[in-house]
Amino acid sequence: MDLETETLCPDAAGLARAAALLRTGALVAFPTETVYGLGGDARSDLAVARIFEAKGRPRFNPLIVHLPDLAAARAIARFDDHALRLAAAFWPGPLTLVLPLRPDAGISELVTAGLDTVAIRVPAHPVAQALLRAFGGPLAAPSANPSGRVSPTCAAHVIEGLGGRIAAVVDGGACGVGVESTILALNPPTLLRPGGLPAEALEQALGQPLATGGDAARPSAPGQLESHYAPGATVQLAMTQASADAVWIGFGPDCAGADLNLSATGDLVEAAANLFAMLRNADRIAKATGKARIALAPVPDHGLGRAINDRLRRAAAPRP
Structure with missing residues (x-):
């Protein structure tokens, strides 16, 4: 095509x-x-x-x-x-x-x-x-x-x-x-x-x-596949500090050393708006620096944080 x-x-x-x-x-x-x-x-x-x-x-x-x-x-x-x-x-x-x-x-x-x-x-x-x-x-x-x-x-x-x-x-x-x-x-x-x-x-x-609920093997709606929203680099969740072999995306004011931050103030609305663009940016940084992983700081699992964490879990799931 x-x-x-x-x-x-x-x-x-x-x-x-x-x-x-x-x-x-x-x-x-x-x-x-x-x-x-x-x-x-x-x-x-x-x-x-x-x-x-x-x-x-x-x-x-x-x-x-x-x-x-x-x-x-x-x-x-x-x-x-x-x-x-x-x-x-x-x-x-x-x-x-x-x-x-x-x-x-x-x-x-x-x-x-x-x-x-x-x-x-x-x-x-x-x-x-x-x-x-x-x-x-x-x-x-x-x-x-x-x-x-x-x-x-x-x-x-x-x-x-x-x-x-x-x-x-x-x-x-x-x-x-x-x-x-x-x-x-x-x-x-x-x-x-x-x-x-x-x-x-x-x-x-x-x-x-x-x-x-929902069946990842037979979805009844979009976005239910176990592996989804994935960048090229492997995604790791719940990373609380910087690592030499990963691009670290922080959340909130307590992420000194993060390469990127979904929201430096801990605002879930801002984090949701930034999520996909920041994953893309982290993927570009990983490729440019030879790093194999993108690591993310924990995000609270309430309000829009539930949507953010759902996307991140799917991004981190084993690739088909």
């Missing part, structure tokens, strides 16, 4: 060009508030197959469908009272709901990996919203990076990983949240992937604790 990947401005002309490319079955990356997504027409088997091809993604891993509003989402999935309550509270925003697929939804079976459920969300980013409305249909959009690698939070990251493999990227600047959406299944409410919306906020809205 050898395409000339266009970089488009997020203005009317750029969005019109992006929508026109999507209508032909081509792939266009675009910013969301979480990370950049790799968009393709969710109704087209060809477009969705191209997403898997470009990413080198396992065919059994489902994709998230992005929609402009609740009305468009209800045309694709069945909503119960819990789902409607969560949509009213958190959409648009970094929440993905896994819901029963309507038989007449018109979504490619490649999107759902043959399941009778579909993962959907309404992004808050103004560029994502404008593109969805310009295109006029549902977009399947996993993160715009090679499968299993570090997710992209700016257009340059997309080009670095997928340049020459996709038609275009709409450059909307850096993503504000920096980690992917939280994924929730219902009946019972089950956290499938921690993400940009803290689980505590969901529990408060629902008035009950969330179950946790």
Whole structure:
């Protein structure tokens, strides 16, 4: 595959060009508030197959469908009272709901990996919203990076990983949240992937604790594979001091000697926004200095820290 990947401005002309490319079955990356997504027409088997091809993604891993509003989402999935309550509270925003697929939804079976459920969300980013409305249909959009690698939070990251493999990227600047959406299944409410919306906020809205679960061997939503989000260097967790053979990423003010720091003040929001870009930077430093490992300081496991630690555990998992 050898395409000339266009970089488009997020203005009317750029969005019109992006929508026109999507209508032909081509792939266009675009910013969301979480990370950049790799968009393709969710109704087209060809477009969705191209997403898997470009990413080198396992065919059994489902994709998230992005929609402009609740009305468009209800045309694709069945909503119960819990789902409607969560949509009213958190959409648009970094929440993905896994819901029963309507038989007449018109979504490619490649999107759902043959399941009778579909993962959907309404992004808050103004560029994502404008593109969805310009295109006029549902977009399947996993993160715009090679499968299993570090997710992209700016257009340059997309080009670095997928340049020459996709038609275009709409450059909307850096993503504000920096980690992917939280994924929730219902009946019972089950956290499938921690993400940009803290689980505590969901529990408060629902008035009950969330179950946790998911089968890494047969995912029902994205981001459940055991090895995922991995840089080139080996990742080591819970490193509390610098080491001569590792690039050390610290967290908080007590990490003197760290090569990088997710947040020098210990701010989990800042750390989440910096996570993927910092893993990429650490990987570059490791290659330049001949170090084989990236080590990370402990991150508190609450709020957005749960999402950060989930990504780091997957980055550190044995590679397939």
